[in-house]
Amino acid sequence: MRLPHPLYGLYERRLAASLPKDGLPRHVGVILDGNRRWARSVGESTRHGHQAGADKIADLLEWSEDVGVEVVTLWMLSTDNLARSADELEPLLRIIEDAVAALAATGRWRIQAVGALELLPDQTVKALVAAQDATSRVSGLHVNVAVGYGGRKEIADAVKSFLREHADAGSSLDELAEAFDVEHIAEHLYTKGQPDPELVIRTSGEQRLGGFLLWQSAHSEFYFCEAYWPDFRRVDFLRAVRAYAARERRGGR
Numbered sequence: 001m002r003l004p005h006p007l008y009g010l011y012e013r014r015l016a017a018s019l020p021k022d023g024l025p026r027h028v029g030v031i032l033d034g035n036r037r038w039a040r041s042v043g044e045s046t047r048h049g050h051q052a053g054a055d056k057i058a059d060l061l062e063w064s065e066d067v068g069v070e071v072v073t074l075w076m077l078s079t080d081n082l083a084r085s086a087d088e089l090e091p092l093l094r095i096i097e098d099a100v101a102a103l104a105a106t107g108r109w110r111i112q113a114v115g116a117l118e119l120l121p122d123q124t125v126k127a128l129v130a131a132q133d134a135t136s137r138v139s140g141l142h143v144n145v146a147v148g149y150g151g152r153k154e155i156a157d158a159v160k161s162f163l164r165e166h167a168d169a170g171s172s173l174d175e176l177a178e179a180f181d182v183e184h185i186a187e188h189l190y191t192k193g194q195p196d197p198e199l200v201i202r203t204s205g206e207q208r209l210g211g212f213l214l215w216q217s218a219h220s221e222f223y224f225c226e227a228y229w230p231d232f233r234r235v236d237f238l239r240a241v242r243a244y245a246a247r248e249r250r251g252g253r
Contacts, residue, residue, distance in 0.1 A: 008235065015238045019067060023245050025198035027071040028064060029213050029220070032057075034204030034228030041228070047091045052230035054099035061109055061141060063237045071142045071194055073114070075212050079150035082119060093120075097127035100145055104131035110138040114190035115149035116157070124148075144191060151214030158188035158215075191216060199244045201237075203229045221247050 032053055039049025057074060064072050076096055082089065104111050113128035120128075128147060162184050166176050186192065196216040200209070205226045209217065223240040225232065 012235045012238065015235060015242065016066075019238070019242060020245050024067055024241060025069060025244055027073070027195045027197040027199075028069050029073040029075070029197040029200040029217065030060065031075045031200070031202040031206075031210065031212050032229045033202055033206055035230060037204060038228035038230045046088055047095070049230065050092050050095050054095050056230055056232060057099060058103065058106070059234070060232070060237065061103070061143060063234050065141050067238075067241055069141065071144065071197075073144040073146060073191070073197060073213065075146045075149060077115075077147045077149070078211065079116060079119065079148055079153055080211075082148060093124050096145075096147055097124055100131045100147075101127060103143065103145075104134045107135070107138060109135065109141045109143045111135045112142065112144050113147060114144045114154075115147045116153055117148060120148045142194070144194075146190075146212075149190075149212075151209075151211035154190055155185065155215055157190075158185045161188040185215060189215060196220065199223060199240065201225060201240050203227055203232050203236075 035049040035053040036046050037049075038052065039046055060074075061072060076099075077092070081092075084092075100111060100113075103109055111131040111134075113132050117125050117128065124147070128145065131145075162180070163176065165188075166179075171179075191213075196218070197213055197220050199222075200212065200217055200220045201223045202209070202212075203225045205224065207224045209222075213220075221244050223243055225236050225240065227233070227236055
């Protein structure tokens with residue numbers, strides 16, 4: 001629902017004021033979906049759509065800070081996206097590199113690259129690692145940039161990491177099988193040490209996860225928004241947080 005501008009501002013302020021002080025998510029995952037469809041809807045190029053999506057990210061991080069979120073995970077590029085044509089993928093990678101560098105340059109947020117970096121071009125990896133290193137001591141909002149990310153690959157990588165760790169320690173296959181537990185997966189995920197996302201938001205009207213944080217989202221609440229990512233507004237974010245706060249959290253029980 002699009003309200004006239006004066007009414008929109010009033011509605012947004014009331015919505016923000018209505019959020020409870022407690023019971024808000026610590027970790028929010030966001031699937032930034034709909035850039036290409038948004039570009040088509042306004043008669044622009046795919047590159048323009050990706051750039052508009054990148055330009056929206058800082059707004060989201062500010063809104064997240066305002067409500068006390070501690071961790072935000074942004075799905076910027078999936079492993080499946082790596083199969084796109086070079087004509088689309090290469091400009092998109094440059095946009096991602098520039099966007100992550102701009103986020104790091106603010107000095108406000110701690111950037112962490114999560115994904116299969118070995119699948120990415122060297123230039124992209126260098127940009128992600130540089131942003132991560134430059135912000136490693138920042139104490140503000142923790143921002144995971146999921147680039148070259150796939151949930152199934154993350155779980156496979158976690159199992160491989162566990163097996164290598166214990167093989168190096170001299171454990172036998174039987175000992176590994178006997179000791180293996182679900183917690184060992186969590187200890188080797190890209191997001192190890194972080195709280196699991198309590199809220200996962202997907203824009204563009206698609207109602208599926210598509211492989212995003214498969215392990216970590218087992219008890220997440222999901223919010224699907226009709227707006228394409230470049231059109232995502234603060235009021236849309238606040239509605240998602242309000243919906244989360246209104247739900248009865250049972251932790252899978």
